[in-house]
Amino acid sequence: MESHESDVLALFRDQGPLSRTDVIALSGLSRSTVNQRLSALTAVGLLAPIEGGESTGGRPSSRFAFHAERAVILCADIGATGFTAALCDLTGTPIESTEQEIDVWDGPEPVLDAVLDAFRGLVNGVEVWAVAVGVPGPVEFAAHRVVNPPIMTGWDGFDIAEWFAPHFDAPVIVENDANARAVAEARVNRFDNVIGLKLGTGIGAGLVFNGQIIRGDKGAAGDIGHTRAAIVDAEPRECRCGSFDCVEAYAGGWALQRELAAIGIETTGTRDIVDLVARGDIETVRRVRAAGRIIGDAIADLVSILNPRAIALSGRLAECDEVLMSGIRERVYQRATPLVTRDLTIARSTLGALDGVIGLALIASDAVLASDALEAVIERTPAR
Ligand SMILES: [Zn+2]
Known part of the structure; x- marks a missing residue:
């Protein structure tokens, strides 16, 4: 089997520090090949010798x-009402980050202008090897575009990579925000099979199975927010996508705001709903619980079909914690088959508010450290 520098580097990315002997044992490569790979990776600065280990006698x-x-x-994790921009290292760890409010309805240019400004404030002289942008809509991954988004007016077909190209000499990766979160969950917690639910203004799901994102033919896999709710009112509820009775029209942050407004509780965003729940407001708690059941119904069959190990909840609305989660659990455990729920965990993400950028950085680092991309780096980097 042909081996590449990227295969040897992957051992270090997965397992931490290793000795020459470890690499020979783990890779099955000859000592001379391992020596050659290690020197190439050290020369470009991706591996560094460390103290300790088997070295003796001044070797x-x-x-x-x-x-x-x-x-x-x-990385920029763009949501409906704001984005988080972060500078991450090649393991996906955020080094510095900033948040800003925007309205994704304003269209790509004003939003990406704000992201670019944030990026400029973050870059610190270290080489930028990739730019990764997460968006709350379906993404045609290979073409770096948002496709036919239900809510992102003006973004349809917009080439985000081309827009950033004049500003950074680095590849630009565009990914769905829920996919990025699911990748973060899968990699950090070492789950091979996970559904990441992003619950905020809208509702999205990222599916990572056998360690790979399931994107589907058009990039629309996991877009559960605009599937039909299992139980609907007699009077159809209009969704912001233009259709009726979507899951979002009952359980999205925007729909909860609409319901609360109808009974005289004014809110300015999903954050206010979280605050009302924290204060124990009965009307809000009741509606958030109902939203949990709607979401549970929406994913129960998906859980039976795909058999994830974990369902990780993220996004602002997930901060409602048990009030939201109890409804999701109730319906999934009621409706999914017993074997798939046996070891299933349904819990809030442990990664915090930076889960989206962590996932984006992991996806981007996989791309820039993959064999072809890494060979290009090795070729263009002068020996140091
Ligand atoms: Zn809809």
Whole structure:
């Protein structure tokens, strides 16, 4: 089997510091090939020798570690009402981040202008190896575009990579926001099979199975927010996508705001709903519980069909915690088959508000450290 620098680097990315002997044992490669791979990776600064290990008698160190600070990835996790921009290292760890409010309905240019400004404030002189942008809509991954988004007016077909190209000499990756969160869950918690639910203004799901994102033919896989709700009112509820009785029209943050407004409770965003729940407001708690049941119904069959190990909840509305989660659990455990719920966990993401950028950075670092991309880096980097 042909081996590449990326395969050897992958061992370090997965397992932490290793000695030469470890690499020979884990890779099955000959000592001379391992030596050649290690020197190439050390020369470009992706591996660094470390103290300790098997080195003795003044010989050079034979233990190495992945040098994740070699370059950075700029990530922007764009939601309906705001974005988080972050500078991440090559393991996906955020080094610095900033948040800003925007309205995704304003269209791509004003939003991406604001993201670019945020990026400029974050770059610190370290080489930027990738730019990764997460958006709350279906993404045609290979073409870096948003396709036919239910809510993102003006973004349909917009080439986000082309827009960033004049500003950074680095590949631009565009990904659905829920997919990015699911990847973060899968990788950080070492789940091979996970559904990430992003519950905020809208509702989306990211599906990672056998360690891979399921995007579907058009990038629309997991878009559960605009599937039909299992139980609907006699009077159809209009969704912001233009259709009626979508899951979002009952359980999205915007729909909860609409319901609360109808009984005289004014809110300015999903954050207010979380606050009302925290204060124990009975009307809000009742509606958020009902939203949980709607979401549980929407994913129960998906859970039976795909058999995830975990369902991780993120996004602002997930901060309603048990009030929201109890309804989701109730319906999933009622309706999904017993075997698939046996070891299933349904819980809030442990990764916090930066889960989206962590996922984006992981997806981007996989791309820039994959074999072809890495060989290009090795070729263009002068020996140091
Ligand atoms: Zn809809």
